[in-house]
Amino acid sequence: MFAKFVSSRNPLLRIGVALSALWLAACEPTGHAGPGQAGNAGKGVPVALLLPAGSGTSGDDALARSLQQAAQMAISDLDGVKIDLRVYNTGSDPAQAAQVASQAVDEGAKVILGPVYAQAANAAGRAVADRGVNVLAFSNNVDIAGGNVFVLGSTFPNTASRLASYAAAQGKDRIFVLSDQTTAGTIGARAITAALGRSGAALAGQASYPFSQDGLNSAMPEIAQQINASGANALFLTADTAGALPLLAQLLPQNGIDPQATKFLGLTRWDVPNATLALPGLQGGWFALPDPSMNDRFQSRYKAAYGSAPHPIAGLAYDGIAAIGALVKSGRSDPFSAKALTQSSGFVGVSGVFRLLPDGTNQRALAVAEVRNGTLAIVDPAPKSFSGAGF
Numbered sequence: 001m002f003a004k005f006v007s008s009r010n011p012l013l014r015i016g017v018a019l020s021a022l023w024l025a026a027c028e029p030t031g032h033a034g035p036g037q038a039g040n041a042g043k044g045v046p047v048a049l050l051l052p053a054g055s056g057t058s059g060d061d062a063l064a065r066s067l068q069q070a071a072q073m074a075i076s077d078l079d080g081v082k083i084d085l086r087v088y089n090t091g092s093d094p095a096q097a098a099q100v101a102s103q104a105v106d107e108g109a110k111v112i113l114g115p116v117y118a119q120a121a122n123a124a125g126r127a128v129a130d131r132g133v134n135v136l137a138f139s140n141n142v143d144i145a146g147g148n149v150f151v152l153g154s155t156f157p158n159t160a161s162r163l164a165s166y167a168a169a170q171g172k173d174r175i176f177v178l179s180d181q182t183t184a185g186t187i188g189a190r191a192i193t194a195a196l197g198r199s200g201a202a203l204a205g206q207a208s209y210p211f212s213q214d215g216l217n218s219a220m221p222e223i224a225q226q227i228n229a230s231g232a233n234a235l236f237l238t239a240d241t242a243g244a245l246p247l248l249a250q251l252l253p254q255n256g257i258d259p260q261a262t263k264f265l266g267l268t269r270w271d272v273p274n275a276t277l278a279l280p281g282l283q284g285g286w287f288a289l290p291d292p293s294m295n296d297r298f299q300s301r302y303k304a305a306y307g308s309a310p311h312p313i314a315g316l317a318y319d320g321i322a323a324i325g326a327l328v329k330s331g332r333s334d335p336f337s338a339k340a341l342t343q344s345s346g347f348v349g350v351s352g353v354f355r356l357l358p359d360g361t362n363q364r365a366l367a368v369a370e371v372r373n374g375t376l377a378i379v380d381p382a383p384k385s386f387s388g389a390g391f
Helices: 017-026 058-077 094-106 118-131 156-169 183-199 213-230 245-254 274-278 292-306 314-329
Strands: 045-051 083-089 111-113 135-137 149-151 174-180 202-209 234-237 263-266 286-289 347-349 352-356 362-364 367-372 375-380
Touching (some): 045 058, 045 094, 058 083, 058 292, 058 314, 083 094, 083 314, 094 118, 111 314, 118 135, 118 149, 135 314, 156 183, 156 234, 156 263, 156 286, 156 362, 156 367, 174 183, 174 213, 183 202, 202 213, 213 245, 234 245, 292 314
Parallel strands (some): 045 111, 135 149, 174 202, 174 234, 234 263, 263 286
Antiparallel strands (some): 352 362, 367 375
16 A cells, blocks of 8 residues: 555655545534634734635645634733734735735734745845735745745755755764656755755755656656665665655665665654554655654644644744744844844744745755664653754
């Protein structure tokens, strides 16, 4: 069953289809506000929350509800800061996102949180760029970052840097990069090769495969020969659990790539769904994830408040509100300027510390996990501040 690939639109470039499907099926959040409707009682700093509801798909509606509920939880946690949360639905249409972003600013929004999809976030940013309003998007697509658009999602460059640096420190310093022939695979491979140059590890080689079961089966013998001939002691995979990862975990060892000698590294989460951790080929491999203890606390609090599990990216809405609240509380005259948003000390979110960078991307604290006997073991904890190791 692991050999079947799943195709779907991949607008965020950061979360596997299996991961999304797992959590969407679990989410049954309550209703959300319509366009321009305040989601928070009382007056405060006007913040626009742009959500993907109204696209005509139940998945987008569930995601929108989960994001709004996480934002409302964050507002309730703020100490001494009032946020006037104004909710707008963008659907999945970039033109609609641009229109409601302009509407939100017309109605007084000082900063925009969202949208989700990369093209919609890009359109929203362009629509208000000349009005001095910044957009904190829920995307992790670094191609749209910059100018007045900041991406909150965990990015491929951030994950690649964390793993490449850790691998190099452990002596796994000749790394072969293996990627899908997809947009996400190409972006992921680019992020890994750039990270290697900063980590002290060397690029031992690089290969890609067609994004289909037959294509991967046909390509694997030659790919395995390249890996073995390269002298690599680590293999960095861009594949996710919804795509080629389960089949790669089977085919690589079958074609002579020993995971004990060539450490497998994962650009994506290997623990969602949890069954992925049981794959024999992934035992001993490393991947990165947010601080599990902090993330578990958020999930528990969210479920207690709303009666269902949050969507995997719902925490980004909490993080956005937490950052906005911290900046308002700081007393700055320009709390939502690019300079304020990119303060070097960063912010504390539901999964750990993070900071926005001047190029519109971000850095997030990540732990390194190893797959051991079908379970996850943290081998290098997530840093607690930007002054510590791990960045």
